[in-house]
């Protein structure tokens with residue numbers, strides 16, 4: 001439907017990519033990996049959606065992406081981010097406050113989704129960082145349920161992605177393009 005929308009994503013182990021593909025498919029928008037997108041590619045879109053996972057509370061690839069769009073004041077911007085940990089409002093707020101200026105927060109819509117964790121697919125640096133976290137957790141007393149879940153995920157991948165999490169994002173994108181007579185309701189998923 002709308003080639004006025006582009007979904008840009010940065011994904012290390014495939015979880016963000018999966019959400020980006022689901023969104024692009026649902027909206028029938030263009031889709032591109034962040035490292036391949038050029039400023040000139042983005043200019044023609046009305047709505048730009050960016051997705052990246054949390055890596056030590058930073059959003060993967062975000063800084064470079066924001067540089068590419070910093071002059072584009074007329075675009076509707078949507079950012080989604082995901083992590084392995086459960087979705088808490090407190091975390092969402094913390095991530096937004098530490099990754100975006102007050103000015104950016106006023107003009108961007110944010111969504112937090114749940115990803116997963118796949119130790120075997122990580123690059124060597126990330127494996128090392130996560131190995132250190134594992135050592136820390138193994139020596140910690142009274143682990144929280146989330147920490148126990150995290151520890152068990154080192155031996156087998158965990159995947160909390162769910163297509164229904166894209167519904168609010170798809171609605172937000174569609175709200176922005178109602179002016180183009182596109183007012184279809186989101187239909188899916190129980």
Ligand SMILES: Cc1cc2nc3c(=O)[nH]c(=O)nc-3n(C[C@H](O)[C@H](O)[C@H](O)COP(=O)(O)O)c2cc1C
Pocket residue numbers: 010011012013014015016017052053054055056057058060082083084085114115116117118122126127129130
């Ligand atoms: C080094 C490292 C740091 C991470 N930091 C966080 C974090 O701060 N919060 C979180 O919820 N998940 C964190 N994660 C988990 C990733 O965000 C999660 O695996 C995500 O689904 C990866 O998505 P991607 O494969 O699309 O990059 C971290 C993972 C690694 C390897």
